[in-house]
Amino acid sequence: MMLLHGGAFSLAIDNQRSTPWQDLTPQARILCVVIMAMAIALTPNGHWLTWGTYSIGILSTVLVSQVTLSVLLQRLAVELSFVSVVLLGTLFREGGDILWQWGIVSITTTGLTILGSVTLKALLSLLLLNVLTLTTPVTDLLQGLKTLKTPVLLVAILASMYRYLGVLIEEFNAMRRAAVSRNLMIGRRWQRLVVGNMIGSLFIRTYERGERVHQAMLSRGYQGLPFFQESPKNTGYDLIALSLTVLFAIAGQVAYWVV
Amino acid sequence: MIETLALVRLQSIINHAMWHPIVALHIPDGFLNFPVIAVTWVIAIGLIALALRKVQDEYQDRTVPLMGVCAAFIFAAQMINFPIPGGTSGHLLGGTLAGALLGPWAGSLVMSVVFIVQAVVFQDGGITVMGANIFNMGLIGTFGGYYLFRAIRNGIGRDKLQGMVVGTAIAAWVSVMVAAIVCAFELALSEAVPLQVALIAMMSWHVLIGIGEALITVATVTFIWRTRPDLFYRAPHRAITSTPRSLSIR
Amino acid sequence: MLSYVTSWADWMHHNPISIENLSYTYPDGTLALKGVDIQIQANERVALVGANGSGKSTLLQHFNGILLPQEGSIVVGEYVMEPRKLSDIRNFVGLVFQNPDDQLFMPTVMEDIAFGPMNQGLQGEELLRRCHSSMYAVGLDPHHFGDRNANNLSGGEKKRVAIAGVLAMQPQILVFDEPSAQLDPRSRRQLIHLMQGLPMTQLIATHDLDLALELCSRTLILSEGELVYDGPTEAVFYDEVFLQSHSLETPLSFSRPYCQLSDVPSKEVARINHDHSGVF
Numbered sequence: 001m002m003l004l005h006g007g008a009f010s011l012a013i014d015n016q017r018s019t020p021w022q023d024l025t026p027q028a029r030i031l032c033v034v035i036m037a038m039a040i041a042l043t044p045n046g047h048w049l050t051w052g053t054y055s056i057g058i059l060s061t062v063l064v065s066q067v068t069l070s071v072l073l074q075r076l077a078v079e080l081s082f083v084s085v086v087l088l089g090t091l092f093r094e095g096g097d098i099l100w101q102w103g104i105v106s107i108t109t110t111g112l113t114i115l116g117s118v119t120l121k122a123l124l125s126l127l128l129l130n131v132l133t134l135t136t137p138v139t140d141l142l143q144g145l146k147t148l149k150t151p152v153l154l155v156a157i158l159a160s161m162y163r164y165l166g167v168l169i170e171e172f173n174a175m176r177r178a179a180v181s182r183n184l185m186i187g188r189r190w191q192r193l194v195v196g197n198m199i200g201s202l203f204i205r206t207y208e209r210g211e212r213v214h215q216a217m218l219s220r221g222y223q224g225l226p227f228f229q230e231s232p233k234n235t236g237y238d239l240i241a242l243s244l245t246v247l248f249a250i251a252g253q254v255a256y257w258v259v
Numbered sequence: 260m261i262e263t264l265a266l267v268r269l270q271s272i273i274n275h276a277m278w279h280p281i282v283a284l285h286i287p288d289g290f291l292n293f294p295v296i297a298v299t300w301v302i303a304i305g306l307i308a309l310a311l312r313k314v315q316d317e318y319q320d321r322t323v324p325l326m327g328v329c330a331a332f333i334f335a336a337q338m339i340n341f342p343i344p345g346g347t348s349g350h351l352l353g354g355t356l357a358g359a360l361l362g363p364w365a366g367s368l369v370m371s372v373v374f375i376v377q378a379v380v381f382q383d384g385g386i387t388v389m390g391a392n393i394f395n396m397g398l399i400g401t402f403g404g405y406y407l408f409r410a411i412r413n414g415i416g417r418d419k420l421q422g423m424v425v426g427t428a429i430a431a432w433v434s435v436m437v438a439a440i441v442c443a444f445e446l447a448l449s450e451a452v453p454l455q456v457a458l459i460a461m462m463s464w465h466v467l468i469g470i471g472e473a474l475i476t477v478a479t480v481t482f483i484w485r486t487r488p489d490l491f492y493r494a495p496h497r498a499i500t501s502t503p504r505s506l507s508i509r
Numbered sequence: 510m511l512s513y514v515t516s517w518a519d520w521m522h523h524n525p526i527s528i529e530n531l532s533y534t535y536p537d538g539t540l541a542l543k544g545v546d547i548q549i550q551a552n553e554r555v556a557l558v559g560a561n562g563s564g565k566s567t568l569l570q571h572f573n574g575i576l577l578p579q580e581g582s583i584v585v586g587e588y589v590m591e592p593r594k595l596s597d598i599r600n601f602v603g604l605v606f607q608n609p610d611d612q613l614f615m616p617t618v619m620e621d622i623a624f625g626p627m628n629q630g631l632q633g634e635e636l637l638r639r640c641h642s643s644m645y646a647v648g649l650d651p652h653h654f655g656d657r658n659a660n661n662l663s664g665g666e667k668k669r670v671a672i673a674g675v676l677a678m679q680p681q682i683l684v685f686d687e688p689s690a691q692l693d694p695r696s697r698r699q700l701i702h703l704m705q706g707l708p709m710t711q712l713i714a715t716h717d718l719d720l721a722l723e724l725c726s727r728t729l730i731l732s733e734g735e736l737v738y739d740g741p742t743e744a745v746f747y748d749e750v751f752l753q754s755h756s757l758e759t760p761l762s763f764s765r766p767y768c769q770l771s772d773v774p775s776k777e778v779a780r781i782n783h784d785h786s787g788v789f
């Protein structure tokens with residue numbers, strides 16, 4: 001069992017710094033990232049100059065926000081490793097000149113173009129998102145989503161999920177330790193049964209916990225309408241940053257056609 | 260000391276990379292083109308909006324705490340390593356399980372919430388393609404999985420454990436396969452991966468993953484059937500009369 | 510902390526809790542409460558004791574309207590327990606749950622404490638002031654703890670935040686479910702101090718009889734859904750036979766006199782006397 005998201009609760013290690021990026025309200029940061037991610041994703045394959053332009057902007061955001069580079073690189077390495085296998089699939093296709101052939105497997109120029117394009121897109125998007133999560137605590141992200149007109153009910157569910165994630169993972173680890181200490185994790189068939197039972201009993205405990213949480217909420221006056229504290233108001237600075245982001249996204253596209 | 264830590268870290272990276280592409284139903288950013296992104300987003304938003312309304316009607320003021328903890332449950336369950344026959348290990352996706360336990364609407368809402376958190380907070384699946392990921396696993400995996408399970412269960416008998424086991428086993432396997440196939444088509448439509456390659460790669464992985472999914476789902480469902488059968492979305496009749504799904508009132 | 514308490518005590522004149530002939534049967538047929546009668550006076554601290562399954566939890570859930578009486582009546586302050594009055598009653602009676610993880614459902618401490626007062630309609634400055642004063646009342650510094658993630662608190666801190674969340678609603682009656690469960694001895698000691706300092710009426714359901722002994726002069730004992738004792742705490746805790754007949758044990762500080770320090774010096778004294786007699 002591997003707790004890959006173990007660092008979940010020390011995510012936003014760089015949120016205390018005061019930089020032009022951190023001075024933006026969370027909602028503005030989310031919007032900037034989404035605009036850029038969309039622009040990157042929608043750029044047709046092979047528009048290298050556009051991505052070149054974007055990468056300058058994104059790398060300077062990385063520098064400006066002063067995120068801890070070692071952490072950023074570590075996270076990127078892990079995340080890119082998920083992408084890599086899907087990426088390989090993009091390589092083998094027909095079209096363009098054949099560069100290398102072995103039986104029916106061939107690598108073509110089209111294949112290489114797509115591989116390169118998709119890799120760049122994935123890499124740039126991941127960079128952006130990592131900057132966002134390294135500089136913005138989850139609670140701020142939730143506030144931001146609420147300001148951006150995400151249904152309050154959905155934001156409340158997200159908040160409640162985030163709160164109980166750590167509790168449930170700890171509960172499961174306790175169960176697993178108990179099973180290991182009784183030598184129950186020996187043998188794969190036995191292990192399947194034990195893990196199945198643990199997931200089952202985790203669900204029962206979860207549901208009962210949900211009931212108790214509901215009672216605790218009721219006893220503090222909850223009537224089905226989640227309230228949130230007021231989010232920071234949009235500032236003029238946000239507006240400038242957003243306009244710049246949009247202009248930059250367009251400029252990147254124009255760069256391809258002009259040059 | 261530092262070397263040990265580095266080794267552990269490396270191992271976790273390798274482990275993660277080993278299973279993750281297998282669960283490549285979390286499409287990353289950059290793989291889909293505009294039409295696919297747009298269509299799947301529209302469907303996903305529609306699904307979430309409708310699910311929110313349906314769940315709110317059914318659970319009322321229990322919505323937030325129950326859906327919150329259940330989403331945390333699915334997230335936690337997805338991280339658990341599970342040995343699959345044949346030597347590899349797999350991880351739960353949980354669509355059919357969520358459907359059987361919570362019903363189609365709450366189930367797909369919970370799955371969508373899990374995908375949102377995974378994409379936004381953990382970069383597990385892209386944000387521009389989140390619509391597609393929710394469409395594949397939230398709608399097809401959970402909604403589709405639930406109705407397939409329900410049909411099979413009704414055929415065998417609602418009050419029989421056998422119906423539960425066969426229903427969830429088949430639904431879990433099929434829903435993972437279908438979601439993988441849909442995912443392959445999305446990749447091909449976006450001209451990222453040729454259809455043949457995508458189909459072969461996705462299906463050959465997910466035949467195994469589907470078996471793991473079915474095994475975990477069955478083991479979990481059997482345990483709950485024996486301990487708290489009243490917690491199922493459509494509980495067996497004997498369980499409904501003995502204890503209700505919830506004791507608290509509003 | 511002090512200013513918070515005194516300003517509060519001024520307007521604290523409420524009617525007692527009055528429970529008459531309360532019975533409750535769960536839908537599966539389990540009879541959880543049988544004709545319970547309880548009267549609690551203002552500013553009393555009362556312990557509610559009983560073995561597992563004696564009906565304590567069921568009774569507690571009645572105080573806050575999470576369960577409504579099936580038979581009999583509950584009057585809390587000026588409110589008769591009925592669906593229309595639930596929100597008033599929940600502002601009047603604060604329930605502190607056994608497991609603080611169940612009660613702290615917002616991601617950060619400040620958001621969680623603000624949850625109750627926000628449901629009461631408080632906003633802005635006033636909300637902030639209310640949250641801060643209730644955090645001071647439980648001994649937490651709002652500037653240090655406000656932004657802390659609820660996951661990263663110790664057991665004792667979680668308990669404090671849970672109590673602060675209830676205090677922030679300014680209830681006049683506090684109901685505790687197993688307040689000392691899962692606390693280490695020091696946190697337990699601090700909790701007892703905290704509870705002694707709170708000015709409102711308190712009802713404390715607990716297995717921790719030493720805590721009951723320390724905090725409450727009056728004790729109620731539930732056994733199989735019936736109220737079998739209502740009187741001074743000390744008197745009943747000496748009655749080993751009675752306690753045993755209701756699946757309870759005498760508190761540690763009563764039942765193990767051989768553990769007490771006074772025994773050890775007496776031998777020492779004898780030895781010293783002996784030595785002295787040798788000299789003379």
